[in-house]
Amino acid sequence: MFFQVNDTTSFYVTSNDLREYSEFSKIKNTFFSKKTIPSICSPSYREHILERIDRRPFFSFMNFNSRRSNFIFGDEEDENTYVEIGRPSKSFHFYYISDKSYQKFFSRRIARKLIMSQGLVSYDDLIGRLHEGYYSAKVFNIGATSVEDALRRSDQIMSDILFQLSCLKDIPLSPATIAPWGERQKSASMFKYDKVAKGTNFDLPKATFNQDVVKYYLLGLSSNDPTLQFLAFYQVLEYYFDLISNQKLFKQISQRIKDPKFIPDDQNLDILVKDILTHKRVTKELEKLTLVLNEYVDADDLVSFIKEYEDFHKTKHYFKKREVFGEEVNVSPNPNEATYGVARTIKAIRNALVHSSDKFEGKYEDGCRHIPFSETTEIVRAEIPLIKFLAQKVIIGTSKPINYSMRNK
Numbered sequence: 001m002f003f004q005v006n007d008t009t010s011f012y013v014t015s016n017d018l019r020e021y022s023e024f025s026k027i028k029n030t031f032f033s034k035k036t037i038p039s040i041c042s043p044s045y046r047e048h049i050l051e052r053i054d055r056r057p058f059f060s061f062m063n064f065n066s067r068r069s070n071f072i073f074g075d076e077e078d079e080n081t082y083v084e085i086g087r088p089s090k091s092f093h094f095y096y097i098s099d100k101s102y103q104k105f106f107s108r109r110i111a112r113k114l115i116m117s118q119g120l121v122s123y124d125d126l127i128g129r130l131h132e133g134y135y136s137a138k139v140f141n142i143g144a145t146s147v148e149d150a151l152r153r154s155d156q157i158m159s160d161i162l163f164q165l166s167c168l169k170d171i172p173l174s175p176a177t178i179a180p181w182g183e184r185q186k187s188a189s190m191f192k193y194d195k196v197a198k199g200t201n202f203d204l205p206k207a208t209f210n211q212d213v214v215k216y217y218l219l220g221l222s223s224n225d226p227t228l229q230f231l232a233f234y235q236v237l238e239y240y241f242d243l244i245s246n247q248k249l250f251k252q253i254s255q256r257i258k259d260p261k262f263i264p265d266d267q268n269l270d271i272l273v274k275d276i277l278t279h280k281r282v283t284k285e286l287e288k289l290t291l292v293l294n295e296y297v298d299a300d301d302l303v304s305f306i307k308e309y310e311d312f313h314k315t316k317h318y319f320k321k322r323e324v325f326g327e328e329v330n331v332s333p334n335p336n337e338a339t340y341g342v343a344r345t346i347k348a349i350r351n352a353l354v355h356s357s358d359k360f361e362g363k364y365e366d367g368c369r370h371i372p373f374s375e376t377t378e379i380v381r382a383e384i385p386l387i388k389f390l391a392q393k394v395i396i397g398t399s400k401p402i403n404y405s406m407r408n409k
Contacts, residue, residue, distance in 0.1 A: 017123045024094040031095060032147040038179040040095050041147055046139040046154035047092050050085070050162075051176040053225065053373060071169075073161050081141045083161050085173075088136045093127050096181070105181030106130055134180065135173075137161065174373035191312050191385050193305055207399035213239050217391050226381040227353055227372055233384075234350050236391035240398065241288035244295050290343040296397030297390055299335035302342060305389050306331065317382070318345070324379070325352035326368035342386070349383055352376075 030042045038049035074082025096102040109130050137158050144150035162173050213236050220232035262268055293302075306318045318331040318341075327348035331341035352370040370376045 013123045020090060021094055024091055028095060032151075033095070036178055038176050038181075040092060041150050041154065043144045043146060043150045044140075044142050045091075046142060046150060046158075047089060047136050048154075048158065049088065049176040049180070050135050050137055050173045053172045053174050071165065073164070076140075079141055081139065081143065081157065083140070083157060084138045085161075085165070086135060086138075087128065088131045088134055089138060090124075090127060092136060093130070099181075101179070102181045137175070177373070177375055177377065191309055193308060193385065193389060205402065207396070208402045209395050209399045210239075213395055213398070217395060220388065220391065225372070226377055226384055227370070229384050230349065230380055230387055231353055233387040233391040234346065236394055237289060237292050237346075240292050240296075240394065241285070244288065244291045248291065286343060286347050289347055290340055292394065293339045293343055293390065297339065297393045299339050301393070302390075303333055303335050303338050305386070306338070306342075307333070309385060318342070318386075324348045325370060325376075327351075342390075345383075346387060346390070349380060353380065 027042070031040045031045075032042070033040045040047050070084050070086030072082065072084050074080065076082055076084075097106070110126060139154045139157050142150045142153055142157075144153055158175060162175075166172050216232050216235040216239070220229045220236075223229045223232065256262055256268075256271065310317050310319065319333050321328060321330045323329075324345060325348055327344070329341065329345040329348055331345065332338050352368070356369060370380065
């Protein structure tokens with residue numbers, strides 16, 4: 001069967017292609033897949049799309065234009081389990097070909113790639129071009145008694161294989177949690193609170209910013225991974241924890257000393273010592289974070305940001321009770337109370353990213369940990385715009401005025 005694409009290009013489907021599709025259709029109902037996760041699984045076979053988790057050229061050292069350039073773990077010739085990493089299979093394509101989102105994905109990519117083609121193109125080549133830039137892990141001969149058992153076994157196998165690959169070839173890959181052809185939803189990264197400036201000519205900065213803190217901020221911008229982004233932006237806030245916390249102590253001590261009734265005798269000096277010791281013992285990270293936000297982030301601006309974020313996504317995200325990594329959090333739309341709610345939310349996420357124990361502080365239950373490159377990554381991703389906004393405000397709030405006209409004098 002021949003299909004005309006344009007004046008110079010056609011593709012054809014052979015009887016063997018039709019036979020393969022027919023054979024797969026007979027066993028398709030033995031496979032299971034989740035709607036948003038690009039994976040198919042039967043008791044004996046699992047295939048899952050992989051994603052790169054760094055910014056290096058993907059498989060740049062290999063010639064993946066050749067179908068023989070695959071990674072094989074185990075022996076393909078015997079009946080034991082083995083794993084192949086390479087281009088997605090024809091079976092994977094057949095499984096999703098009836099999915100409307102996949103059909104749009106297929107049509108869009110193929111149309112672009114066939115425009116520059118000439119002559120006859122086989123269906124195999126067509127699928128190869130569709131999957132160009134995508135790779136999957138295929139687990140053969142799982143030998144499970146059910147799909148649930150196969151998912152459990154293959155999850156562990158893929159984890160083991162990908163760790164081994166990272167050790168042997170220094171290639172960091174992870175099973176994708178979102179299908180490349182899934183219906184696009186508004187993601188946190190699409191939200192922009194401040195409009196991007198137009199043009200190329202700008203005024204000189206009106207203030208000078210802390211160079212060290214700016215580097216943390218730039219690290220957050222440069223990372224693809226939400227975990228690293230969040231922690232980098234958080235470090236901007238953390239940088240000023242002791243400064244602001246100590247200022248509170250200094251103010252307290254200063255007020256005592258300035259009191260006309262103050263006499264530097266043993267009793268009053270003992271009170272000052274107790275103030276210092278109490279400050280060191282009582283001032284926790286949540287309190288320090290709240291102090292920093294109160295000092296440098298205007299509460300009305302904070303509430304305005306959250307309202308705009310929720311309007312963009314058309315859902316309540318912060319102004320409601322919710323559980324974040326085992327902590328119940330809630331942000332009040334009242335500017336007088338919003339900052340503390342934001343601080344508790346930010347702190348709960350930070351704890352989950354830094355502490356891998358599911359019993360951290362005795363509050364986490366099983367399943368409340370953040371596991372990189374898992375579904376919890378999307379929880380962290382949704383919080384990036386807020387922590388980025390806070391980091392910007394703190395950098396600006398700690399800046400110092402600058403007068404360029406005085407620099408040459």
